[in-house]
Amino acid sequence: xxxxxxxxxxxxxxxxxxxxxxxxxxxxxxxxxxxxxxxxxxxxxxxxxxxxxxxxxxxxxxxxxxxxxxxxxxxxxxxxxxxxxxxxxxxxxxxxxxxxxxxxxxxxxxxxxxxxxxxxxxxxxxxxxxxxxxxxxxxxxxxx
Numbered sequence: 001x002x003x004x005x006x007x008x009x010x011x012x013x014x015x016x017x018x019x020x021x022x023x024x025x026x027x028x029x030x031x032x033x034x035x036x037x038x039x040x041x042x043x044x045x046x047x048x049x050x051x052x053x054x055x056x057x058x059x060x061x062x063x064x065x066x067x068x069x070x071x072x073x074x075x076x077x078x079x080x081x082x083x084x085x086x087x088x089x090x091x092x093x094x095x096x097x098x099x100x101x102x103x104x105x106x107x108x109x110x111x112x113x114x115x116x117x118x119x120x121x122x123x124x125x126x127x128x129x130x131x132x133x134x135x136x137x138x139x140x141x142x143x144x
Contacts, residue, residue, distance in 0.1 A: 006057045006059065007059075008053060009050045009053035009054040009057055009059055009064070010050075010059070010060075010063065012046055012049055012050040012053060012064075013046075013047065013050035013051075013054070013063035013064040013067060014063060015046055016042075016043045016044075016045075016046030016047035016049070016050050016063075016064065016067040016068075016071070017043070017047070017063055017066060017067035017070070018043075019039045019040075019042045019043030019046060019067075019071070020039075020040065020043030020044070020047060020066075020067040020068070020069075020070035020071035020074060021043075021067075021070055022036070022039045022043075022074075023036040023037075023038075023039040023040030023043055023070070023071060023074030023075060023078065024036075024040075024070040024071075024073055024074035024077075025074075026039070026074075026078075027040070027073075027074040027075070027076075027077035027078040027081070028077060030081075031081075031085065033077060033078050033081040034078050034079075034081040034082035034085060035078070036074055036075070036077070036078040037075055037078040037079060037082070039074075040071050040074040040075030040078055041071075041075060043067055043070065043071035043074070044068065044071035044072065044075060046067070047064050047065075047067035047068040047071055048064075048068065050063065050064035050067065051064040051065065051068065
């Protein structure tokens with residue numbers, strides 16, 4: 001083996017370690033950690049490659065093993081965040097859909113057009129608003 005082949009595992013291991021470290025650090029950022037999957041997977045692949053290369057070259061495997069551990073943990077946390085956020089968004093969507101259906105049903109019942117009830121309801125609402133406005137206006141001291 002030449003010198004480049006015997007030390008190439010170190011370079012691959014260091015690149016894998018950098019990507020795995022980024023994945024590990026960013027996986028703990030709330031809501032953004034799910035995007036740490038991509039550098040985590042890249043770090044995982046590179047660390048496995050470095051581990052195999054180090055085994056063939058009978059070299060040190062410490063960097064590759066560290067990168068592998070960080071990549072697995074970082075990717076795992078990122079996947080957990082993705083699953084948790086997906087479930088939360090799904091529950092929120094169902095709750096909003098339920099509330100929108102309830103409010104649309106109540107609006108449809110309120111706007112039932114029979115015998116001019118919409119116009120009457122509008123006139124009654126306008127009278128109530130006018131009376132509230134008149135009650136809220138201060139009376140001048142001279143008028144009292």
